[in-house]
Amino acid sequence: MQVGLTHYLVVSTLLFSIGLYGVLTRRNAVAILMGIELMLNAVNINLVAFNRYIAPGAVGGQTFALVIITLAACEAAVGLALVMAAYRSLETIHVDEINVMKW
Amino acid sequence: MTARDWLEEIGKAILLTVVVFTYLAVVTAMLGVYLERKISGWIQARLGPKHVGPQGLLQTIADTVKLLQKEHITPRQADVLIFNAAPVLVAVAGLLDWVVIPFGRLGDRVLIVRDLNIGVLYFAAMASLTVVGILAGGWSSNNKYALLGGLRSASQMLSYEIPLAMGILWVAMVAGTLSTVGIVQAQSINRWFLFQAFPFGFLAALIFLAAATAEVNRVPFDLPEAESELVAGYFAEYTGMRFALFQLGEYAEAFAMAAMATIMFLGGWLEPSLPAWLWLGLAFVAVVVVVLLIASPHMDAVDVPPPAPGSTTESVLESAPAGGPAQSPDYRIPHYDCTLMVAIARSSKPDARGPMPGG
Amino acid sequence: MPEARCPGGELGAFIILSLVTLIPAVVVVTSGNIVRSALSLIPTFLGVTGLYILLHAEFVAGIQILIYAGAITVLILFVIMLTQGGSGVRIRQINEQVPLGAMAAVWLGFLILLVVFRTPWQIDATSVPQYNVSSVGTAFLTDYMLIFEVTSLVLLVSLIGAIIIARREE
């Protein structure tokens, strides 16, 4: 059996779901960020696989994946800085405890 | 990629791992450590290892055997899984650096594990993996000094990765390729990249060397390990073979950095007047000496206040000769000896500190 | 790419890499120990790297290790260690909406899988990709030039932002 596009898409979908589960169920801000990173990785697998199987003549998908990796790094830097700032004043990084404002 | 290719690939990988590992273990770790101690002893007007084997040549082997016999001590409340995995990760990352290092040429074949088309990028990536192992080791020890050392070390390595990549990037740009073999071949057409586009080649080499020194936590960038305050930093709690694995990883990476510098700036194996392996070896040793030795043991790390004598076992050990490093830095025990000694001392009974290597 | 003499090889590699990717990913989102879940990111990222290599995207693979495994994970570990101190303390890591989250994730995953299997993807089997690093570089400086330039601004902005936010107020 040859490895085809669908194989990669299945893996990426599973990874995406796992990441989404993490985002929805974690209460630690950093753990939520980890879930988001998993989701972004799933997106990248998608893009690179599509690039390989659908449009192998160009490198659009790989370019997109590289941009997303860059963005993930930026997001991690900014997000973790925000988490640190919140930790300094609230002394917690659990999102259910970061609730000064009421609904 | 077919099944046979895969099998070939896996077989090659196993074989080369064994070869590279043996090479690294014997040549770099053993000989390198011996050389480091001998030369730094020479610089500091000491004798260095002398007793085991002719001129103390077998001292490192004796130390290694001793380390291998030592008990594995796992601190209480340490995260056992991570504690055990961290040194392996560091060692593996250090060894994986060697995949893209060409050792020389045999006939038409370049002696290289794999000539990846992203060679130097791969190298930088593997170098960055070490950080994770160090952080994990520092954290899992459940010791605040180890944690601090791990954090310090990681922040330093993370920051110096960028200049490291800058140095690499300059070479890649001039050579027009990321492959290590390609870089060496590009130097056969032009000349050594060290002299290319003067003074930029020098500058790139300088940046690379400085960043590489910081990457492997050598003096003067040894703050993370600063024995005096952090009791050897992230591997404070490690004993025996695990400790040796950390050392191996660190040395493997340090030597890989030196090899990379040789390849990128000194023309790798290309030097018509000498046999390829000899030239590569000579250039390599020269860089090793620069990276590890000249800058290393007799220099004090920047910004480190003198330790309070007697505050811990380690600092007693360190400041033992002639009233401590503050008064007479010349007699400071070299970096490696001290950590090794500490490790041996810790894994032995308190009264049996073993032979004092290199002292 | 040579003709497949025994196509099982690639499949085997794919299966191994997928497992290396997915099993630690599950640990990432379920482990009660936050450091362990952060460290589990490493094998996940390495597995994804392997998949990229299978897909002939070596440059992306190199960047993946360098940025994800080398930088982002370390950053995450850093913040965890700065905010949680040492180890040992076990805190509840999950919130009350576990069943809900699981349902949402499974449902969305199922939906996407359904679409993936139902869709006749227009696979281009004619041309065999031989990407190399320079084709990515060329794309960045021609077709995607504006993107490349804007990326540099994004990096600058997040640098400034992260420093402003993370610095201690004097």
Add this chain to the structure above:
Amino acid sequence: MSASDLWSIVPELWLAGLAIFLLLVDLLTARKSLVGVVAVMGLLLSIIPIGSLLTQGARTVIFGSYAVDGFAVFFKILTVIATALVVLAAIDWLPGRSQYEGEFYALLVFTALGLVLMAASTDIILLALSIEFVSLTSYVLAGYLKGDVKSNEAGVKYFLYGAAASAVMLFGFSILYGLTGSTNLYEIARRVANAPLPALYLSIALMLSGFGFKISMVPFHQWTPDVYEGAPTPVAAYLSVASKAAGFAALVRMLMVVVDPGRLNWILLIAVLSAVSMTLGNLLALPQRNIKRMLAYSSISHAGFLLIGVAAFRGDFGTPGLLIYLLGYMFTQLGAFFVAALIGQQLGTDDIPDYAGLSRRAPVSALLMAVFMLSLTGFPPTSVFIGKFYVLAGAIDNGLLWLAIVGVVNSVISLYYYAGVIRAMYVMPAASTVPLREPAALQVALGIAGLGTLLIGLYPQPIIDLARSAVLLLRI
């Protein structure tokens, strides 16, 4: 690519240069308000190159990745005005709250650049990149006041919601790429014509999460109240208008260029989301006491109104109405937030009951606030009225009568909480009669916002023409 391509992106280059120049000015001067003044001047100057684009035909530049058309120009103008007003307001509001004042203005200008890029990109990579650009600066700006726990909370929440939403959106983008093998919007539009529907539906639905987050549409609205309440008030104002506007620009371009509604009926989807957003936003706004929270919920409801303009895109009213609405809403909402900033600064509270007796303590601000509240409700002759009129007309024109009815009903409901503010200011007895200080720059910003609100309401014709030509130029 040619040199003329570079001439077409002079406004963007100008903004990027301005932002970097501001960082330099900040480095050299100790008087941080100077940085703000330079920012305002630079933003106003950028009107010149933007204006010169008005007369040019629609085209794409830089290898088809960037649109130079009336639609983009419209959003450039909107973004620049909004940014200038927010910077002006921040000059009086920010000092003493953060030690990084100069960088604040630079980040605002960077955000403006991101918004401009977002409204004009015709390549999904550039689109994703610019959305993230805006998001990253917005996260930083929302959490800018490090000593303030509310700001910290706003930053973290905005970041977590935003990053998750954008990850989902990117998954949608990747499917779109997989269906077409291209990243260029016009190329995608050509190839998507025979793409299988379920996958297209999935991709659009996932993408909507990202756009919906930016425009704070239900069900991606949860972050809005907390972030608006916690973020520095000028930033909340900025997010509620500029960020939302650019989100709409990207959404409209995406939907109109890529997806033929004849194949995939997204009109109903948008209409339903619009009705839900309007109603839910309004109902949740009713019990609010905090003015910023109230404005947050009302902005969700306005997002619903704006979505009518997206759904009713056929004919002469819907999409031009959307643009008019956005411009009018920008002035009004900015004005309302500026009054809130002023009162918050002077009284140290954001609670509506504390606005009691404001008509005597700060008569000008109170009067303007009343105008803004009436405009937000949709009373003539104000700017939002014109916008509401156009989108509702568009809905009826497109056979979405039920949606128009929902809109009207919601306008009536919204009167209750908007009038509550006016009641507090004019009817309730004052706790004190000390007149409030009204700082100069903030006052100027307020005045411009008020002027814009009334002017568009009284003489809308130029704006209507501008919006019509902008929409005509959308389809290249």
